[in-house]
Amino acid sequence: MLADTIMLQMALMAALALRLFIMVLFENAESVPQMGDQLRDYLSLYFQSAWPLTSICLVVFFLNGFYTYGHFYQGRYKALMVIQAVSLGYLLYTAMVYFVGSTLVLPRSVLAVSWLISLAALLGARMWVQIWDAVMHRESTLRPFRSGGKRKVLVIGGAGYIGSALVPKLLERGYDVRILDLLLFGEDPIAPFSRNSRVELVRGDFRHVENVVQAMRDVDAVVHLGAIVGDPACSLDEALTIDVNLSATRMIAQLAKSAGVERFVFASTCSVYGACDEMLDERSEVRPISLYGHTKLASEKVLRQLTDATFSPTIVRFSTIYGLSGRTRFDLVVNVLAAKAKIDGEITIHGGDQWRPFVHVDDAANAVAMILDAPIELVGGETFNVGSNEQNYTIHEIGELVHQQVVSARITADNGGADKRNYRVDFTKIRNVMGFKPQWTVEMGIRQVLEAIASGDVVDYQQSQYSNFKFLTETGTAELAGDRWARELIRDLRDS
Secondary structure (H helix, E strand, C coil), X not given: CHHHHHHHHHHHHHHHHHHHHHHHHHCXXXXXXXXXXXXXXXXXXXXXXXXXXXXXXXXXXXXXXXXXXXXXXXXXXXXXXXXXXXXXXXXXXXXXXXXXXXXXXXXXXXXXXXXXXXHHHHHHHHHHHHHHHHHHCHHHHCCCCCCCCCCEEEEECCCCCCHHHHHHHHHHCCCEEEEEECCCCCCHHHCCCCCCCCEEEEECCCCCXXXXXXXXXXXXXXXXXXXXXXXXXXXXXXXXXXXXXXXXXXXXXXXXXXXXXXXXXXXXXXXXXXXXXXXXXXXXXXXXXXXXXXXXXXXXXXXXXXXXXXXXXXXXXXXXXXXXXXCCCCCXXXXXXXXXXXXXXXXXXXXXXXXXXXXXXXXXXXXXXXXXXXXXXXXCCCEEEECCXXXXXXXXXXXXXXXXXXXXXXXXXXXXXXXXCEEEECCHHHHHHHCCCXXXXXXXXXXXXXXXXXXXXXXXXXXXXXXXXXXXXXXXCCCCCCCHHHHHHHHHHHHC
């Protein structure tokens, strides 16, 4: 902000000096006052106009994100943002002069030249690093995925809800894919691509070091999607949840760092925001209220502690996901309300006023693929909310959207045991940095679920294979977590 202040002041001073020089040099000498008088007049004009103009511009710059999101903007968007903000600042100053009075009036030529100089200075100050990198370090900004070499990605949890949607996208982009998954739900989720020569399956538990070491051999990137997902499933066995969601994440990240894996994408959740009525972005305070949210937030903390010049994980906080994939879930609000409306003729709303952001599973997978495609300097060490501002809805609004497509279903309210999480999320960062824009809407996702039921692809949405909670309830929770450090970290986060 101080640098911008100096540049704006210097731009106005230079424009006034240029105007004075032209008047003395080229205009009729008889019509030009003595230079000393003219200089005093111009200095007075400068002191009267400089600070109002600078103040207006700084306010505009702040509101346009110069001092908050500015370092996230890239390329043409950054240049456009600067041009727009500088121009708006000068236009607002001109409008103010028109209404306030003539004491702050600058000659039109001075205003135009000052605007051009300010534009050049602010653009140059914000673009020179990017221009330098583009000219001198082009090859380094494209490593390792655009160098034309072999590219192999390990997807931990590749047979899960998001993983089964992600693997086909990676194959389409030319990646070789290795999947590490216990295949608790069988091989059906990966059946469509399991015979692809560029897909390798390592069947095993990602909590076991030997399985991770085997799967991580010769990979260029790791996408860690494996977890016990959802508050009800996590609440079944706290120790197991901590073991799977946190202890294993630290072990996997440490092995990736030791193996020289530069790209590491970790699946977190917008549930880390907890309950808040404000619009929340990646810099907002995080206050998870569930064990699931706590384990994800603790995992984020662990990854940041491991971050250095050679290992820079990318954290993606997914919105509440909906839609169909190789391993579809019906323990998620959009999917279950659509299925319940179609099959049971009822739309049961628990609470209703809670806000949630939503994103289709296909768009969530596409966001991960885009991050793998992007230069590491752009995404390494960053956190991205994944979704879109347009898909922030209350649970009641989701029920209404379902009712619009299943008008015969009746809406019922159930305020008992309503989920206390409540958050609206801002997705400006991933849109501006990555150009990410979801292709699906909630209405399209509801229609997809209804069509799957109508075609017979989904017969009984209440089967345990569609619900993490039901599946773990029926099969048991296996061995318990034993890592004391992980339980202590969760406790500390809860108490803070």
